[in-house]
Amino acid sequence: MSLRRASSLPLALKVGFASALALLPSCMDLPRPSELAPDHLDYGAERLLFGSRLFDGATGDPIEWSDAIERLADADVVFLGETHTDRLTHDAELAFLLRLTTAREGATVLAMEMFERDVQPALDDYLAGRIAEPEFLARSRPWGNYKTDYRGLVEYSRRNGLPVIASNLPTDLRRKLARGGEEAWKALTPEERKLVPDRLIENPPEYWVRVENATRGHAALGMAAAASRLYDGQNLWDNTMADAIAQSLTRWPDSQVVHVNGGFHSLYGQGTAWQVAQRVPGVNIKTVQIVTTSDLASARVDPEKPATADVIVVVEARARSAEDGVLAVRVAREHGFRLVLPHGASVGAPLPLLVWLCDEGQSGASALELWKPAIGDRAAILVIDPSFPWLAPDGGVRGRWWFPGQFGDGGSLASQALSKVLEVVTREDVAQGMNIDPARVVVAGEGAAATMTLHAARYLDEEAFRALAFAPSAVDEFASLSLPLPLSPRRAPRTVGIEASAESLAKWQAFAAGDAELKLTTSVVERAGAAGAVAVAADRAAADYAQLAATCAALGLDAPVPCAAADALFAALPDHAAGRLLARQLARRVRAAGLAATPDLAITPAAFADGSRLPRSSGAFGGTTIVVLPATATADELAEWKALEEPDVIQQKSRFHRLRIAQGYGDSSPRAVIEKLRAENAQRRDFLLVPAILCADESELLALRAGLGDLATQVNLEFLPGLGAALPIGAR
Numbered sequence: 074m075s076l077r078r079a080s081s082l083p084l085a086l087k088v089g090f091a092s093a094l095a096l097l098p099s100c101m102d103l104p105r106p107s108e109l110a111p112d113h114l115d116y117g118a119e120r121l122l123f124g125s126r127l128f129d130g131a132t133g134d135p136i137e138w139s140d141a142i143e144r145l146a147d148a149d150v151v152f153l154g155e156t157h158t159d160r161l162t163h164d165a166e167l168a169f170l171l172r173l174t175t176a177r178e179g180a181t182v183l184a185m186e187m188f189e190r191d192v193q194p195a196l197d198d199y200l201a202g203r204i205a206e207p208e209f210l211a212r213s214r215p216w217g218n219y220k221t222d223y224r225g226l227v228e229y230s231r232r233n234g235l236p237v238i239a240s241n242l243p244t245d246l247r248r249k250l251a252r253g254g255e256e257a258w259k260a261l262t263p264e265e266r267k268l269v270p271d272r273l274i275e276n277p278p279e280y281w282v283r284v285e286n287a288t289r290g291h292a293a294l295g296m297a298a299a300a301s302r303l304y305d306g307q308n309l310w311d312n313t314m315a316d317a318i319a320q321s322l323t324r325w326p327d328s329q330v331v332h333v334n335g336g337f338h339s340l341y342g343q344g345t346a347w348q349v350a351q352r353v354p355g356v357n358i359k360t361v362q363i364v365t366t367s368d369l370a371s372a373r374v375d376p377e378k379p380a381t382a383d384v385i386v387v388v389e390a391r392a393r394s395a396e397d398g399v400l401a402v403r404v405a406r407e408h409g410f411r412l413v414l415p416h417g418a419s420v421g422a423p424l425p426l427l428v429w430l431c432d433e434g435q436s437g438a439s440a441l442e443l444w445k446p447a448i449g450d451r452a453a454i455l456v457i458d459p460s461f462p463w464l465a466p467d468g469g470v471r472g473r474w475w476f477p478g479q480f481g482d483g484g485s486l487a488s489q490a491l492s493k494v495l496e497v498v499t500r501e502d503v504a505q506g507m508n509i510d511p512a513r514v515v516v517a518g519e520g521a522a523a524t525m526t527l528h529a530a531r532y533l534d535e536e537a538f539r540a541l542a543f544a545p546s547a548v549d550e551f552a553s554l555s556l557p558l559p560l561s562p563r564r565a566p567r568t569v570g571i572e573a574s575a576e577s578l579a580k581w582q583a584f585a586a587g588d589a590e591l592k593l594t595t596s597v598v599e600r601a602g603a604a605g606a607v608a609v610a611a612d613r614a615a616a617d618y619a620q621l622a623a624t625c626a627a628l629g630l631d632a633p634v635p636c637a638a639a640d641a642l643f644a645a646l647p648d649h650a651a652g653r654l655l656a657r658q659l660a661r662r663v664r665a666a667g668l669a670a671t672p673d674l675a676i677t678p679a680a681f682a683d684g685s686r687l688p689r690s691s692g693a694f695g696g697t698t699i700v701v702l703p704a705t706a707t708a709d710e711l712a713e714w715k716a717l718e719e720p721d722v723i724q725q726k727s728r729f730h731r732l733r734i735a736q737g738y739g740d741s742s743p744r745a746v747i748e749k750l751r752a753e754n755a756q757r758r759d760f761l762l763v764p765a766i767l768c769a770d771e772s773e774l775l776a777l778r779a780g781l782g783d784l785a786t787q788v789n790l791e792f793l794p795g796l797g798a799a800l801p802i803g804a805r
């Protein structure tokens with residue numbers, strides 16, 4: 074039954090509203106249709122035309138704006154659930170207000186979570202023209218993004234004489250009640266009682282499940298204990314806003330109340346929407362949920378999941394209003410990945426696919442050096458670089474998956490990128506062409522990348538893969554994220570393996586305790602050996618072999634054969650980050666080659682005499698590789714390396730690249746070599762410097778860069794830690 078007249082309200086309800094009617098505008102006649110102002114404030118119309126899609130919340134069918142307005146027009150209350158800082162969301166809200174006001178011939182009341190009830194007099198004075206906007210803003214405590222996001226709603230209402238209701242509970246009063254409970258409620262002053270609901274109704278249990286899911290880790294919200302949820306801050310919010318809406322229905326019985334609130338308060342018809350239904354039996358409520366996406370073209374609504382709203386609006390995430398003083402725009406950017414297939418991959422049984430998320434500091438190229446020797450003849454390998462590249466002090470490009478305080482954004486970006494990658498390579502025609510088996514996909518990573526692997530396993534929906542997380546970091550970061558509930562019936566069940574360090578094992582076990590509810594079968598085990606800087610060589614060898622064995626098992630491949638010659642390399646390489654990575658790369662090549670003896674690790678010109686193994690600058694038009702000899706190299710050794718310059722063994726392979734040898738200071742120094750090349754041709758700007766040793770640490774590369782002085786800022790520099798990865802050991 075639709076509420077159309079005040080007489081339809083129960084007597085008890087009328088009496089209950091009487092004490093607070095003074096909060097509502099007292100002298101505001103609704104405009105006649107002919108008096109409605111032009112829609113000149115509808116500045117978001119064109120952006121919405123190309124930046125939004127609407128869906129029926131129950132069926133998932135796409136609908137037009139006109140269809141949405143027709144479905145909402147006869148409701149007594151329409152909830153607009155929003156993301157507070159998304160710009161296009163607020164354009165959509167204004168569009169709804171304009172069109173619903175027109176459909177209701179001006180019989181519309183706007184109610185807003187964004188204003189607290191004690192500032193209603195300031196709202197009334199401004200709408201009636203008794204005060205100017207500066208005074209209104211000074212008295213009304215508007216949200217920080219009022220001018221960019223909510224002003225349009227208020228200004229349209231002011232021009233057209235629409236009532237605007239401040240529906241929220243004042244913050245100080247909410248905190249007082251949440252902390253003091255029943256005693257604080259009984260001790261309210263007469264003035265405070267005008268600002269609170271006439272009664273409190275506790276939200277149902279299913280709502281609290283969603284609250285706990287969404288707000289876990291947000292202790293600052295001051296949520297009350299489960300035994301006293303009547304005075305929980307969330308319950309106070311919902312009750313107060315519902316009370317304000319119910320009062321508005323009494324005051325303007327023939328009008329539609331359009332309430333703007335954070336999406337959670339009306340999601341699934343719960344929260345504030347449910348509270349209104351308890352206060353006004355038979356009220357006709359419709360809900361709109363406005364959500365953002367970075368991929369509007371693929372947006373859809375799953376009809377098999379519970380409907381989040383009657384109408385769902387998906388808007389393109391283009392710009393964000395201020396958060397902590399920072400505004401933002403969103404622009405498209407590529408997310409690169411590398412895919413390699415075994416020779417003759419199109420023949421024989423379909424191949425399993427390993428998707429490896431590179432750890433921070435690990436490039437896609439170095440990740441391939443880890444996995445190609447181990448499984449490159451038996452599986453397809455796809456590596457994804459971290460989302461955020463940055464330039465390290467030594468001039469090398471590093472990558473990060475997230476930055477402090479931005480774990481949620483980083484995880485979402487990584488999961489979205491992974492979803493797109495899987496969509497590209499496992500679609501039927503592409504998978505058949507590359508002979509990849511979509512049923513045998515393993516997503517894996519280590520360190521920070523392992524954490525992103527777990528994020529994807531939890532939050533991606535229909536993508537089918539197994540997940541392996543080796544020594545994941547930042548378990549506490551997950552505490553601030555909502556769980557993805559409810560799940561789609563089409564959600565793919567996943568097997569997840571976590572190999573955690575002894576120090577973090579208990580935390581990861583607790584993290585995974587409820588994974589069955591997410592259709593995840595998760596095992597958490599202590600990682601074999603160790604991988605840190607303090608680990609002994611045998612531990613690092615054991616950890617690397619365990620990673621290989623677990624990954625092969627997940628892919629359905631035979632485990633590698635233990636190899637003492639490979640394990641010995643972990644003691645032969647320098648014990649720093651770059652050295653430990655190189656040890657793993659070389660050990661996997663030795664294991665794959667089945668070598669019985671530890672190979673010779675000497676860096677000599679003879680090993681690179683044909684030029685094919687020497688690294689090349691990645692400059693767009695070629696560049697120069699400068700091999701920097703140690704200061705201890707003899708004159709004879711320098712002469713042997715110099716012999717590779719004439720004829721230039723790199724230029725014989727690629728005419729746009731060249732090789733130069735440098736050493737120490739003076740005329741042979743890296744700086745002198747670069748200056749000479751630029752004197753010959755000022756357009757030469759791309760240089761790759763690599764020490765002629767197995768592997769340098771970061772401090773050595775920084776010293777190499779410092780030796781260039783101000784020249785380092787005038788050219789494009791790249792650095793490699795050494796030539797160890799290019800040694801002719803096994804397969805590359």
